[in-house]
Amino acid sequence: MKTNLSEKSLPFRVGKWLPSDQTILEKWLGDLITEVEKDKQPLLPVIEELKELIEDDPEIFMWFHVMFSEVPRKPPYNKNPEGGPQVRDYHLMLRLINRIMTKAPEFNETGLVGFPINAILDWSMGTTAGYAAFLNEKVNWQFKRILNEWGIFLCSADSKYVLSKDPRSGWFGADAKKAMPDFDQEFICAPAQPHHGFKSWDDFFTREFREGQRPVASPQDDNIIANACESAPYRIAEKVKKHDKFWIKAQPYSLEHMMANDPLLDKFVGGTIYQAFLSALSYHRWHSPVSGKIVKAYVVDGTYYAEAQSEGYDPSGPNESQGYITELATRALIFIQADNPDIGLMCIMPVGMAEVSSCQITVYEGQHVKKGEQLGMFHFGGSTHCLFFGPQVKIAFDMHGQTPGLNSSNIPLKSKIATISK
Known part of the structure; x- marks a missing residue:
């Protein structure tokens, strides 16, 4: 593999969507697995649909079995940093995805996880079977449905809970202000209002620059x-x-x-x-x-x-x-x-x-x-x-x-x- 997991490199991967340090990501995943073990809620309908797709289509069923079995069982793949099990079957995968459908990304100074499903599939999607499975049209159509459903939550007022002043996990807390020190000056927002005036997580993420923040280069010169x-x-x-x-x-x-x-x-x-x-x-x-x-x-x-x-x-x-x-x-x-x-x-x-x-x-x-x-x-x-x-x-x-x-x-x-x- 190309990356030494023991090395401390940049705190994030490209674009800061996931941490560069695999230990941070797997700690997040281990915590999510612990949550899921306590969560006895049934699968949401859209996640149940993915389960039925996997189990009803023999080719997809094979891929979703093989992709997890192809992840090596030797370190560092065999366990997460807490000593717990890695994601080893599609049943746990489904329950993990089900859990994040009502979660919005929190700010984290050391390991922002803005791609939670990507984190769940991190090793398996890089296997030969994962390569095939995630090119499948029916699989992608169902993931589109799942992401659209998650998008409804992220556009709702219920997703605002992460737009808080919590020092560590809030997007307007102390750690976030260090990462985005000029936020209030650069973006249209209302700092005196709850959640800075944003109506949802999506409203926050599609924020706009204030007038004059990003002037157009040579507006009259078409060259x-x-x-x-x-x-x-x-x-x-x-x-x-x-x-x-x-x-x-x-x-x-x-x-x-x-x-x-x-x-x-x-x-x-x-x-x-x-x-x-x-x-x-x-x-x-x-x-x-x-x-x-x-x-x-x-x-x-x-x-x-x-x-x-x-x-x-x-x-x-x-x-x-x-x-x-x-x-x-x-x-x-x-x-x-x-x-x-x-x-x-x-x-x-x-x-x-x-x-x-x-x-x-x-x-x-x-x-x-x-x-x-x-x-x-x-x-x-x-x-x-x-x-x-x-x-x-x-x-x-x-x-x-x-x-x-x-x-x-x-x-x-x-x-x-x-x-x-x-």
Whole structure:
């Protein structure tokens, strides 16, 4: 495997959705298992549906047995840090998922778990059987139903309990203020009101910047490309192919699969793709990088827990599958005919990852948008996104002194990220 679990590295994985230290994550999972052992409540209907799908379909039944048996029984996989059992069968998996359906993510200074289902499946989804199971259309359809049901809770007033001033677990407590010291100044909120004025967990996570916080880079200059998300640069790829083996270690881009065989994809063959990832502690809306007309905009259903296979059992998925999931995960495609003729048709593709797969488009086909205007948002968090430019576009990127990769930092929303030349 690629990661030494005994090493103390960054406190979080990429984007701060899960802790880098596997011990922290497994401590969280061990606590959840303890809760479940005391919880005798029946499975919710949507979780019962997953149980029936697993048990009624012989192929899926086989995968959900084999994936847990394929997780090694030697350290560090055999037990959690408290000495308790690891998740070893789908029955415990179902009860754990059932338990989190009425829980919202708490802030934790040492190990934010913003992907609780991902944490439950952490080892099993990286096995050969897990690789197959989480590519299955019926499995993904049922997980979509589960996540939609969880989303109803996260949009309800009952989810506000984590928006408290609890020193450790509250999103407005002492630890959270250290992590987000400028929150009250940056975001629209009401600090004097309960829960800072937010109506739900989702209301908090889809918060908006205050006026003037993220000015648009060169609003009158169509040669300047603005950052579409508050995000950290991951990769710049040139001369991208229509087809490629996206499942191999390098995770190259494969346009036909990324764009779900859209008729417009040929305009981008041989062109450039820029990918950047979002942070759990940041901003989760998407904005137009250019001024232009919305040609087409829609959501493509896809996978939720598929990750690229690697040597050994990689604890970093889906974070280290950033390229791979662009071809498979639930994603939105928004094609924009730029006002700048030297750009022509471009595309922005927000990509959902694990629990964060609710892509809401807020623009309509035929609408003209100005650079920096909102296009849509992720719900319950954020993930990754790509910008596509055709082969005729001469583009020079400005990464603000960084090298794109998993260790890069956020470039502010609407800042300059590239310049177009004739």
